[in-house]
Amino acid sequence: MEILQSAAALQAQTEIWRQNKLRIGLVPTMGALHEGHLQLVRAAAQDNDVVVVSVFVNPTQFNNAEDFRLYPRVPDADAALLGPAGCTALFMPSVEQMYPQPTVLRFDFGPLERVMEGEHRPGHFHGVATVVSKLFHLSRPHRAYFGQKDLQQVAVIRQLVADLSFDLELVAYPTIREADGLAMSSRNRRLSPEARAVAPRLYQALALGASLVEKQQESPEAVQQAVEQFLAAEPGITLEYFALADGRTLQPVTGQWSPGSLVALCLAAHVGGVRLIDNVLVTLP
Structure with a gap:
């Protein structure tokens, strides 16, 4: 090389x-x-x-x-x-x-x-x-x-x-993840042991949101609230944003789900002073 x-x-x-x-x-x-x-x-x-x-x-x-x-x-x-x-x-x-x-x-x-x-x-x-x-x-x-x-x-x-x-x-x-779900990132090196223990909650929040999106029983607004409440319960995490977006245009998803659409669940949060981002994609039937 x-x-x-x-x-x-x-x-x-x-x-x-x-x-x-x-x-x-x-x-x-x-x-x-x-x-x-x-x-x-x-x-x-x-x-x-x-x-x-x-x-x-x-x-x-x-x-x-x-x-x-x-x-x-x-x-x-x-x-x-x-x-x-x-x-x-x-x-x-x-x-x-x-x-x-x-x-x-x-x-x-x-x-x-x-x-x-x-x-x-x-x-x-x-x-x-x-x-x-x-x-x-x-x-x-x-x-x-x-x-x-x-x-x-x-x-x-x-x-x-x-x-x-x-x-x-x-x-x-696709994103590569640690065994506990945390998305691999160069910034992970800056996490203290305490923050590293908390950080997987970000992926858990996205997984929760994805499961609700797949079921299509809750509105986008309700999914938004559920994910934000999940993360608010963790004092070690400060959520900067959570967004439900069209997976292609990245514009906000509101109102009703569109069959066959690609939905991106994206977030940014501060964990122990380190800013991390993550996302998951869901294709609706």
Whole structure:
């Protein structure tokens, strides 16, 4: 596995691969890798001839400076995991390499970013779209791999690919969970033992909501109330939002259930001072 630290080096390498007719898979990450990331790397290695994994904590997608400062960074441990998983080139740029000058261009994804993460983290998806666009241009992948845990991010990037005509296939993989249901996340490293013991309640709340949605005996508003009450009973959790959304548009679901629709149950909450997100999808009969 080769480690590349400059944008020019990545561009040169991917140009050689392209000239040799090799299929390129890209797995963008912010590091502090876990099994969810490695699943994406292994899938990319199976589907393509070569795999680029980027490890870059992107400052433009953080609207909280303290959150950016505390985001876990373990580059040596990340590198040790990636080779055996099938990574061909690890791209670990500096901020100066990714942003040689301030970005003036602004992304706006309309209704898609007016809800959930977009509503609670203004500017977040502009930062995501900016860095992902840069990675697409630098690596010119045939396929790019993302995890469903960041459901809204996947929807935003899908829109980005469509609107800017990126010539690649976007591949999304299901969330990988710990044995107790907690969605794997780099931020889990920041949980204290006490907070880690409480954190699985987030998935339990989503499972409760999903069971009610599947039965369709309660209204969306009643499901919302049931999930919020479930989490309110846990003093170690501060709910930021819980949303019932259309699984494709991510717009709120209200009123009556629509047969055959895909429903996304999404939440963000603070557990021991650490902000975690999670979601589950339910297809109605």
